[in-house]
Amino acid sequence: MKPYLYILLIIPCLLFSQDIEKIKVTDTLYIYFKNDNVNQIKNLANSKHPSFNYIFVYDLKGIKPRQSFNLFEDYRTEIPETKLVRKSFLKKNKNIIVNYDFFSKIGFREAEQLLFNKKRIYLIDNDNIHCSKIKILEVKIFDNKLLVPDE
Amino acid sequence: MGSEAIIVFLLAGIVLVAGANFLSNLLSPKSDNTQKTIDVKKLHLLLLILLTLTNCENDAVLQENAKPTQTTKEIKNISFEELKLKIVKETDIINKLSKKNNTAKAKFDDDDFIYELDSIKEFTQGNYHSYTINAHKKVAENNSFLYKVLVEKRNDTISSKIITFEYQNKKFVPKSVSDFNLKKINGRYAPVDALIIFVEEKCTCHDHSDGSSCDHPTTTKYALGIGSTTGSGSTSSSGNSTTTYNSYGGGGSSTTVVLSPYEEEIFEFRNFTETLSVENKQILIDSKIGITIFNLLKENEFNPEIYKPLVFALEFLKKEPLTNYVDLQKLLNDTQNSPFNIDRLSIPYNLTKPENQNFNELYDILKTSPTFKELFIDLFQDDKRFNVKFEIADHVFEDNDPAKKEVHATTSQDPVTKNITIKISKQILSPDGTMRQTKIENAKTILHECIHAYLFTISSNPLVGKDIAEVINTVLPTVAEQHDFMYNKMIPTMVNVLSQIKDLLVTPANNLEMKDNVYVHIPFNYSPSTHFDWNDYYHNLALAGLQSCAFFKNEIGTFNSAGQPLITINQTLMQSFVEYIRLGHQNIHP
Numbered sequence: 160m161k162p163y164l165y166i167l168l169i170i171p172c173l174l175f176s177q178d179i180e181k182i183k184v185t186d187t188l189y190i191y192f193k194n195d196n197v198n199q200i201k202n203l204a205n206s207k208h209p210s211f212n213y214i215f216v217y218d219l220k221g222i223k224p225r226q227s228f229n230l231f232e233d234y235r236t237e238i239p240e241t242k243l244v245r246k247s248f249l250k251k252n253k254n255i256i257v258n259y260d261f262f263s264k265i266g267f268r269e270a271e272q273l274l275f276n277k278k279r280i281y282l283i284d285n286d287n288i289h290c291s292k293i294k295i296l297e298v299k300i301f302d303n304k305l306l307v308p309d310e
Numbered sequence: 311m312g313s314e315a316i317i318v319f320l321l322a323g324i325v326l327v328a329g330a331n332f333l334s335n336l337l338s339p340k341s342d343n344t345q346k347t348i349d350v351k352k353l354h355l356l357l358l359i360l361l362t363l364t365n366c367e368n369d370a371v372l373q374e375n376a377k378p379t380q381t382t383k384e385i386k387n388i389s390f391e392e393l394k395l396k397i398v399k400e401t402d403i404i405n406k407l408s409k410k411n412n413t414a415k416a417k418f419d420d421d422d423f424i425y426e427l428d429s430i431k432e433f434t435q436g437n438y439h440s441y442t443i444n445a446h447k448k449v450a451e452n453n454s455f456l457y458k459v460l461v462e463k464r465n466d467t468i469s470s471k472i473i474t475f476e477y478q479n480k481k482f483v484p485k486s487v488s489d490f491n492l493k494k495i496n497g498r499y500a501p502v503d504a505l506i507i508f509v510e511e512k513c514t515c516h517d518h519s520d521g522s523s524c525d526h527p528t529t530t531k532y533a534l535g536i537g538s539t540t541g542s543g544s545t546s547s548s549g550n551s552t553t554t555y556n557s558y559g560g561g562g563s564s565t566t567v568v569l570s571p572y573e574e575e576i577f578e579f580r581n582f583t584e585t586l587s588v589e590n591k592q593i594l595i596d597s598k599i600g601i602t603i604f605n606l607l608k609e610n611e612f613n614p615e616i617y618k619p620l621v622f623a624l625e626f627l628k629k630e631p632l633t634n635y636v637d638l639q640k641l642l643n644d645t646q647n648s649p650f651n652i653d654r655l656s657i658p659y660n661l662t663k664p665e666n667q668n669f670n671e672l673y674d675i676l677k678t679s680p681t682f683k684e685l686f687i688d689l690f691q692d693d694k695r696f697n698v699k700f701e702i703a704d705h706v707f708e709d710n711d712p713a714k715k716e717v718h719a720t721t722s723q724d725p726v727t728k729n730i731t732i733k734i735s736k737q738i739l740s741p742d743g744t745m746r747q748t749k750i751e752n753a754k755t756i757l758h759e760c761i762h763a764y765l766f767t768i769s770s771n772p773l774v775g776k777d778i779a780e781v782i783n784t785v786l787p788t789v790a791e792q793h794d795f796m797y798n799k800m801i802p803t804m805v806n807v808l809s810q811i812k813d814l815l816v817t818p819a820n821n822l823e824m825k826d827n828v829y830v831h832i833p834f835n836y837s838p839s840t841h842f843d844w845n846d847y848y849h850n851l852a853l854a855g856l857q858s859c860a861f862f863k864n865e866i867g868t869f870n871s872a873g874q875p876l877i878t879i880n881q882t883l884m885q886s887f888v889e890y891i892r893l894g895h896q897n898i899h900p
């Protein structure tokens with residue numbers, strides 16, 4: 160079975176069986192991302208590395224503007240970690256892998272808070288899932304408060 | 311030489327020439343030889359000149375370009391004990407100097423002076439000796455006077471006087487000479503033929519660190535006619551002649567006082583230390599930076615303008631003694647270069663405080679911007695009326711009220727003094743701060759606060775900063791309107807400053823990367839990518855911090871406190887703002 164099919168199969172199942180409290184207390188979180196250009200948008204940010212911005216947009220029943228949070232690879236001080244894993248890695252960490260639906264379920268504010276509390280966040284980009292290996296990227300959440308500095 | 315004397319000389323010359331002519335006519339054989347007549351006339355002319363010169367030499371007053379005397383002169387330091395041996399019979403003088411009240415006829419306990427008996431200069435020329443002793447008023451009544459007690463010994467005659475100098479145009483000018491040997495110095499002036507002020511030359515060829523005086527002083531300057539030869543009690547002003555510098559011209563009978571070549575500098579330094587509190591004087595002694603302070607004063611020609619920064623430096627050393635010489639130099643240079651009206655002294659250069667280092671680096675970079683200089687430095691640094699103080703606080707709160715939300719920085723004005731305080735949060739400057747920003751973001755924050763300071767000042771002083779205000783051509787804002795004013799009028803100024811300093815904040819490689827490799831997506835996240843543009847970045851960065859103002863809300867949109875857009879008025883402007891701030895933060899190296 161191809162790994163992405165494996166993920167597609169296990170994530171919905173896990174969603175209901177995952178212990179949210181356990182996800183909250185863990186230091187590391189894995190996020191599955193699949194670009195749809197609506198709710199999950201992947202943008203080229205820097206062609207040098209290259210690095211991307213991964214935007215999760217909340218759909219609040221058509222109310223605009225929609226809330227979003229932004230994950231990015233931070234190359235400013237050191238090269239972010241990337242790792243190649245096998246599908247068994249996903250099975251092993253199934254309790255701390257979340258996706259867009261999970262964020263939708265817990266709500267924007269709690270999702271954002273959850274991400275800020277994590278020491279390490281890894282992103283599993285659907286585009287990086289290959290035959291036998293899966294490339295996982297270390298990302299950071301952009302603090303939107305930087306848009307509204309109080310001065 | 312007086313005009314009467316000139317007339318006498320001329321008359322004497324004419325009489326003598328006429329007499330000589332008459333005698334030559336009587337004694338010499340008659341001749342028609344005109345050549346001999348011319349020779350005689352030449353001789354007469356020479357005689358006239360010689361007579362005039364002879365009269366000059368006999369004049370009691372020293373003359374510029376006078377012929378140097380062959381009498382050797384000597385200056386040396388002597389102790390008070392040695393002086394006492396030389397004037398052993400003059401008990402009144404000795405007692406007065408040593409403040410002993412053991413004589414019945416003279417009690418000197420009301421003497422106004424303190425005498426420096428450990429630095430007595432003995433001047434010797436032939437049978438003339440003078441002893442110069444520094445004197446200071448117990449209570450400083452006027453900072454512009456210098457007092458010297460002079461004990462003179464001519465053959466076996468001993469006299470004493472006190473000479474008052476006044477500081478004029480950076481030089482000491484003799485003002486008056488009084489009899490020292492009186493119970494109280496009361497303005498009665500002793501007769502003095504001439505006062506010679508002998509200034510020891512600054513010696514550059516010998517080491518006098520042991521306190522010995524130079525054995526070859528050659529430069530003298532002298533003032534003529536101090537006091538009155540008639541003893542009338544009036545002071546004859548001879549300030550002009552003190553400007554005459556000359557080689558020593560003899561006149562062993564004249565009064566000679568010895569001045570140190572550093573007299574003016576010492577006097578100026580003392581003037582500075584007199585402004586210090588007892589505590590600060592002690593800091594000056596304890597911190598062993600006296601010579602550094604002295605040199606800074608000297609470099610600035612002892613201009614009192616730098617007294618206050620130097621006092622600030624001493625105040626700082628009281629709180630946080632600096633042992634690192636480089637840090638001390640930086641502090642002093644900073645206090646010297648940053649006048650008190652822009653006070654950064656609470657943020658000294660300190661390698662152990664990265665927030666201080668970061669702030670000072672950014673402020674120094676901002677100072678290189680001509681626009682920032684025009685806006686901020688010129689307003690505050692060159693005008694003593696307006697003061698702005700920078701501070702770094704662990705946490706800064708809105709309205710400086712800890713009950714309110716934490717902010718990056720605040721600018722406030724004291725309602726009474728009108729002094730302005732800019733408070734910057736350590737959390738944006740420190741590498742491990744909770745709100746840390748990139749260098750260019752922090753530079754913008756400091757710039758933003760400096761504009762608040764500028765607006766506070768020009769709003770309460772509409773005539774100040776007129777040039778910029780004229781260009782802006784608008785009504786100056788109230789405190790509540792400052793962000794609106796910035797949004798409408800100051801963005802181009804901020805863009806200018808940021809563009810002028812960008813190359814000092816961003817490495818060349820990072821700059822190139824931003825231009826060539828970084829992409830924005832406007833007007834929507836899913837829009838095609840376009841290259842990052844520095845000018846658009848400056849514009850949007852300048853807008854950051856103004857999101858609460860009415861114009862921002864009406865033209866761009868509204869954010870909640872977490873930075874999420876709530877209302878978008880103009881999607882392109884909103885997306886441009888969000889994209890540039892986000893990509894700038896994510897890709898410009900901290």
